[in-house]
Amino acid sequence: SSKKSDSRGALIVLEGLDRCGKTSQCSKLISYLEGSGHAVESWRFPDRNTGVGQMISSYLMNESHLDDHAIHLLFSANRWEKRSLMESKLRSGTTLIIDRYAFSGVAFSSAKGLDVEWCKAPEAGLLAPDLVLYLDISPEKAAERGGYGDERYEKLEFQQRVAQSYRTLYDATWKIVDATRSMEDVEEQLKQIVMECVLKCQEGKPFTQLWQ
Numbered sequence: 001s002s003k004k005s006d007s008r009g010a011l012i013v014l015e016g017l018d019r020c021g022k023t024s025q026c027s028k029l030i031s032y033l034e035g036s037g038h039a040v041e042s043w044r045f046p047d048r049n050t051g052v053g054q055m056i057s058s059y060l061m062n063e064s065h066l067d068d069h070a071i072h073l074l075f076s077a078n079r080w081e082k083r084s085l086m087e088s089k090l091r092s093g094t095t096l097i098i099d100r101y102a103f104s105g106v107a108f109s110s111a112k113g114l115d116v117e118w119c120k121a122p123e124a125g126l127l128a129p130d131l132v133l134y135l136d137i138s139p140e141k142a143a144e145r146g147g148y149g150d151e152r153y154e155k156l157e158f159q160q161r162v163a164q165s166y167r168t169l170y171d172a173t174w175k176i177v178d179a180t181r182s183m184e185d186v187e188e189q190l191k192q193i194v195m196e197c198v199l200k201c202q203e204g205k206p207f208t209q210l211w212q
């Protein structure tokens with residue numbers, strides 16, 4: 001049927017502050033979806049494996065210095081270089097669970113004082129996620145969880161500004177999940193929301209694009 005040919009994978013994004021538990025929850029979702037017979041891949045941004053990704057990685061490790069605008073555009077370019085692969089994966093029926101996306105791009109750069117609209121502009125035209133899951137935790141509580149690493153943004157004062165920026169990006173389509181609950185509780189909640197989205201995309205939900 002025509003319905004079947006529009007069937008596709010879901011683009012699902014997890015966002016949140018450092019140490020909110022995103023990365024662990026991404027891998028739990030992957031096992032869950034694989035276990036229920038769905039084609040699924042785990043992605044993350046920045047993707048440090050590309051040429052652009054290596055520049056980003058050395059910046060994050062404080063091995064290089066870049067103007068705030070320049071690094072913002074590199075993060076965005078890193079998504080653009082994956083855009084066509086992303087679309088073909090989704091069209092072929094593979095669901096993508098992505099650890100950070102354009103929302104991190106805007107939240108982190110605008111936390112440095114860059115204009116929000118300027119930050120959004122290079123992201124316009126990327127595929128819009130079918131679902132954004134925000135793992136909500138205060139920067140103070142996140143900091144208590146075993147401390148931050150040594151990377152550039154892993155400092156409480158900066159994370160507080162990022163939390164503020166994320167708040168200005170929320171819209172009604174985001175699912176805000178209380179990330180201070182137990183790992184198991186969070187996992188259960190995410191599974192339900194994610195499965196609903198995967199099934200909707202399987203029925204042939206049209207693609208939309210970010211910020212246009």
Ligand code: FDM
Pocket residue numbers: 018045046060075076099100101102104105106108109153154
């Ligand atoms: N980050 C991530 C950005 O500043 N902009 C972006 O577009 C993205 C995707 O990079 F501090 C920041 C967020 C985080 C850092 O992320 C590296 P991981 O999740 O720790 O690899």
